[in-house]
Amino acid sequence: MPTATIRERVMDAFRKVEAGEASPFSWDVKTSAQALRAELGPTPDDEDLIDDARAVDALSGIVGAQGREVEFLASSSVLNPFMLEKSVDRSDVEVLARALWQSISPSVDILQVTVEALVASSSWSPGRKKITWSKRSSTPLSKAEVKKADEFSPKIDAIVDELRATAEDGEADYVSFIKRGDPVERAYLLSFAITDGRVLLNVDPISGKITIKPSERRTKTNASVVIALEELPIERRQGKA
Amino acid sequence: MSEDKAKLEEKVKRASQLLFLRRHRNPGVGEWELKRVIGSDYRAVLKALDERLDSLGLTVREVEHEGKPRFLITIKGRPPLELEPGLGWMRIDSLAGLAMALAFLTAHGGRAPPAEVESFLESKFPKRRARSLLTGFLEEGYLELGKGGAYEIGWRTKAEVDLAELARRIISSAPRSASSENPSQTP
Numbered sequence: 001m002p003t004a005t006i007r008e009r010v011m012d013a014f015r016k017v018e019a020g021e022a023s024p025f026s027w028d029v030k031t032s033a034q035a036l037r038a039e040l041g042p043t044p045d046d047e048d049l050i051d052d053a054r055a056v057d058a059l060s061g062i063v064g065a066q067g068r069e070v071e072f073l074a075s076s077s078v079l080n081p082f083m084l085e086k087s088v089d090r091s092d093v094e095v096l097a098r099a100l101w102q103s104i105s106p107s108v109d110i111l112q113v114t115v116e117a118l119v120a121s122s123s124w125s126p127g128r129k130k131i132t133w134s135k136r137s138s139t140p141l142s143k144a145e146v147k148k149a150d151e152f153s154p155k156i157d158a159i160v161d162e163l164r165a166t167a168e169d170g171e172a173d174y175v176s177f178i179k180r181g182d183p184v185e186r187a188y189l190l191s192f193a194i195t196d197g198r199v200l201l202n203v204d205p206i207s208g209k210i211t212i213k214p215s216e217r218r219t220k221t222n223a224s225v226v227i228a229l230e231e232l233p234i235e236r237r238q239g240k241a
Numbered sequence: 242m243s244e245d246k247a248k249l250e251e252k253v254k255r256a257s258q259l260l261f262l263r264r265h266r267n268p269g270v271g272e273w274e275l276k277r278v279i280g281s282d283y284r285a286v287l288k289a290l291d292e293r294l295d296s297l298g299l300t301v302r303e304v305e306h307e308g309k310p311r312f313l314i315t316i317k318g319r320p321p322l323e324l325e326p327g328l329g330w331m332r333i334d335s336l337a338g339l340a341m342a343l344a345f346l347t348a349h350g351g352r353a354p355p356a357e358v359e360s361f362l363e364s365k366f367p368k369r370r371a372r373s374l375l376t377g378f379l380e381e382g383y384l385e386l387g388k389g390g391a392y393e394i395g396w397r398t399k400a401e402v403d404l405a406e407l408a409r410r411i412i413s414s415a416p417r418s419a420s421s422e423n424p425s426q427t428p
Contacts, residue, residue: 015389017389018387018388018389018390018391019354019389019390019391020349020352020353020354020357020387020389020390020391020392020393021354021391023350068351069350069351072350072351072394073350073351080412081347081348081349081350082348083412084344084347084348084408084411084412085344085345085348086415087344087411087412087415088340088341088344088345088361088411088415089364090415090416091411091414091415091416092365093333093334093337093365094333094337095414095415095416096336096337096340096341096365096411097333097334097336097337097340098410098414099340099407099410099411099414100336100337100339100340100343100402100407100410101319101320101336102319102406102410103319103402103403103404103406103407103410104319104320104401104402104403104407105300105315105316105317105318105319105320105401105402105403106315106316106320106401107268107269107302107313107314107315107397107400107401108261108268108299108314108315108316109260109261109262109263109268109313109314110261110262110263
């Protein structure tokens, strides 16, 4: 197996540095420069000169990366990178979120809807049929019979209370629970209770069975549940709720 | 009001509209757009706008994006602690994922291979969630892909996040390891 020349090794080192796989300081630039000069020899041909120029370019890239890293470390004032990494390991998600929240000055902007976007969205539907504004505004909230904010919270409270009252052994099967009424409305309301940490959701990784149980302590989660179409009553699938 | 003052007032209004109204995926406006709409004196206009925003606790920031200046409005100082981070702006796990990615890059001199960053996030998130978080951070400009394919600190992080403060907060708020809490206890 042929041994790699110093030129090839320098270019490989530069590629690794650029890809973040190696520190630019892991490469001895001075020794490499001397070795490149020795490899060039006293009577280089055109091909040698081109290869040498490529290797020197790669070596200068390594020096550039060293400069950038020094600049970065100086500006970030991180004295102990190892301790930082270990501290992340030991911290839970909430502590990390709070650390970032206390170190960030978020950008501020106003999200807007342009006239073009309104026109485009009003003329779009999965069936490429025009949707009237009245239909858009009445779905799905009117189906779920949730119209005002002050009506919404009591509905979530009611479904959490119902779960508390009816859960056997402290937990209930998710699909059976939502099927006790309008499944879409109940799933919709439950999703807020789950996000808010008032209801805990558990998915068995083997059987895929989804269970829910009321939580005494509010622990926010970002779980989401996919409901297979077959699990919904037929009239709901046909849009006759 | 003099004609110059009235002109400046009008330009400050236009600049604030440009900077506040997001028309693209990411916040902020490029230098070329400010030059086109405001004119070559856009920096003086931004300075005047910054002075107005100061009383609202906001500021105009300049950051380099793809080798060119980009301007955006950020909160001046830190957001109020009473605000729940999970509401509206970013979810708690997104904030934590970003904190992890930035801390990892900071500890590795500002760049690291995507696989290593992803594997680091997988210590706290499921694989798919870790991947989707990193994709989101790239799209939002918090991370960037370097020439060699490495993850690097993105332009938006440079504009919004104090990395030194983040590192200090993470180190100081991390729970002490079991061995340091109970030195006499055998492992």
